[in-house]
Amino acid sequence: MKKSFMLVAAAFLAFAGTAAAQNSASTTGHASARVILPITIGEDQTLAFGGFFAGATSGTVDIATNGVSGATGTRTSTGGVTLYTGSQAGAWHQNEFSIEGEIGFTYTTVITNNTFNLTGPGSPMSCTMTAPVANGGGSVTVVGGESPDNDDVFRGGSLSVAAFQASGSYAGTFTYAVAYN
Amino acid sequence: MKKVNQLFMLVALLAGLSSAAIAQTTASTSGHASARVITAIGIQNVSPINWGSLIPGSGGDATQDVSGIGPVTGPTPQPPVTTGGVIAIAQGSMDAIHTSPRGPATFYAYGEPNFTVAITLPAMMDLHRIGNPGDILHVDNFHHNNVGTATLVKLVPSDAVGVLFFVVGATVTVPAGSPRGWYDGDFQVSVAYN
Numbered sequence: 001m002k003k004s005f006m007l008v009a010a011a012f013l014a015f016a017g018t019a020a021a022q023n024s025a026s027t028t029g030h031a032s033a034r035v036i037l038p039i040t041i042g043e044d045q046t047l048a049f050g051g052f053f054a055g056a057t058s059g060t061v062d063i064a065t066n067g068v069s070g071a072t073g074t075r076t077s078t079g080g081v082t083l084y085t086g087s088q089a090g091a092w093h094q095n096e097f098s099i100e101g102e103i104g105f106t107y108t109t110v111i112t113n114n115t116f117n118l119t120g121p122g123s124p125m126s127c128t129m130t131a132p133v134a135n136g137g138g139s140v141t142v143v144g145g146e147s148p149d150n151d152d153v154f155r156g157g158s159l160s161v162a163a164f165q166a167s168g169s170y171a172g173t174f175t176y177a178v179a180y181n
Numbered sequence: 182m183k184k185v186n187q188l189f190m191l192v193a194l195l196a197g198l199s200s201a202a203i204a205q206t207t208a209s210t211s212g213h214a215s216a217r218v219i220t221a222i223g224i225q226n227v228s229p230i231n232w233g234s235l236i237p238g239s240g241g242d243a244t245q246d247v248s249g250i251g252p253v254t255g256p257t258p259q260p261p262v263t264t265g266g267v268i269a270i271a272q273g274s275m276d277a278i279h280t281s282p283r284g285p286a287t288f289y290a291y292g293e294p295n296f297t298v299a300i301t302l303p304a305m306m307d308l309h310r311i312g313n314p315g316d317i318l319h320v321d322n323f324h325h326n327n328v329g330t331a332t333l334v335k336l337v338p339s340d341a342v343g344v345l346f347f348v349v350g351a352t353v354t355v356p357a358g359s360p361r362g363w364y365d366g367d368f369q370v371s372v373a374y375n
Contacts, residue, residue: 038205049216061216086374088296090217097212111212118216127214159216167220167293167341177209 039101041178045070047129047157050092054165055080061161065094065133065154073156081161095129095155099178109153112175118159122166129174130156220342222292224372229365232353233283240357247285247326247350285326285348290372294335294343300325301371302349308364318364322352331372345372 049061059079066073073094077083101107109132117124133154232243290298302323310316325347333343349370 036205039208041208041210043210043212046213046215048214051217051219053221054218084219084374088293088374089219095212095214097210116214118214120216120218122218125216157214159214161218165218167218169215169217171213171215174212174214175209176212177207179207 036102036105037100039099039105039107039178039180041100041176042098043096043176044098044152045093045096047095047127047155048090048092049157049159050075051084051089052077052161053082053084054161054163054167055082056163058163059161061159063092063094063130063156063158065130065156067133067154069096069152073154079161080163095157097153097155097176099153101178101180106181107178108181110177110179111155112177114174116172116174118170118172120166120170121168122170123162125162125165125170126160127172128158130158219296219374220293222290222296222298222372222374224288224290224370226370227287227289228284230286230349230351231283235353235355237355237357237359240355240359242352242354244322244352245283245285245350247324247348285350286370287346287348288370290331290333290345290347291342292333292374294333294340296333296343297375298331298333298345298372299375300327300331300347301373303368303370306366306368308353308366310360311363311365313360313362316360316362316364318356318359319354320351320366320368321354323349323368324351325349 047063049063052061057080059077059081061081061083062076062078064074064076071094072092075083075092083089097109099107099109111129115126115128118127230245232245235243290300292298302325304323305319305321308318308320310318327345327347331345331347333345335343351368
């Protein structure tokens with residue numbers, strides 16, 4: 001008899017407690033936000049092929065990158081083109097872009113017109129940009145098929161020179177874009 | 182009306198925020214490429230060195246000098262006058278007949294306008310007697326009249342190439358007893374972009 005009474009009392013107390021919890025309740029919610037740096041891009045060094053001689057046959061002038069900021073890279077030629085290396089050759093160097101943004105973020109670089117023309121006094125010369133090379137010393141990471149990279153991206157190019165290409169200065173532009181992934 | 186204005190302002194604000202957000206996740210700029218095709222350098226001989234007629238006597242040196250010829254470069258370079266010139270006789274009793282045709286060699290280089298060039302002359306050469314090449318007159322002391330910076334200059338502004346006229350002199354040694362006759366030979370003159 002005494003045991004039955006204790007069970008009933010315990011059940012009552014438990015019921016009473018449940019009824020009190022349904023009237024009010026509280027817990028802690030969380031909110032967060034992150035302000036990130038906008039991504040920016042700037043050209044630090046143009047792609048310059050320098051001075052060279054066109055020959056009786058067509059050829060190319062090629063600039064290869066070495067991934068070193070402010071460096072020239074390597075210049076070579078093929079076919080009938082002869083490089084001029086004298087003091088009056090004019091500057092030649094790899095192309096260099098500086099990309100800045102949020103540390104640890106990944107981005108993708110795109111050249112919308114990877115092949116474009118350099119125009120001047122003679123027939124246009126076709127220029128094809130090479131794949132990017134990175135110095136890996138900055139704060140942004142590249143993915144999406146591009147090179148592992150940070151702040152600086154380097155590109156070379158290959159310039160097609162026709163036989164007896166008219167002498168003179170030639171220039172062209174391309175569009176370089178970056179976007180956070 | 183007031184509510185309409187407020188709604189319009191809200192839409193404009195959202196549009197502005199949306200645009201700013203897009204602009205901050207992408208960026209683009211123009212890259213630049215340049216090249217320069219340079220005109221090949223060339224050189225043309227116009228006239229030879231001619232010491233004229235020499236009488237050996239006891240032998241000596243005859244120098245076809247180029248001093249006083251020029252300048253042949255400048256805003257409107259002109260070919261130098263190479264008839265006459267100075268024949269300097271040294272040593273012995275050799276004599277020159279100054280009425281005979283003589284003069285330094287004349288050359289012009291052509292190529293990329295305003296480029297400077299270096300002129301290279303031989304150290305020496307031999308003249309061989311026509312008909313008997315074993316008879317030799319030795320030539321040295323080659324020199325030219327461009328003592329400063331040699332620059333290829335356009336003759337007229339519309340020219341695609343620049344030119345440089347220059348003259349070359351040298352000294353011929355005529356030993357005593359040299360057989361009479363005509364002597365000739367070739368020498369190499371080179372120009373190169375600096």
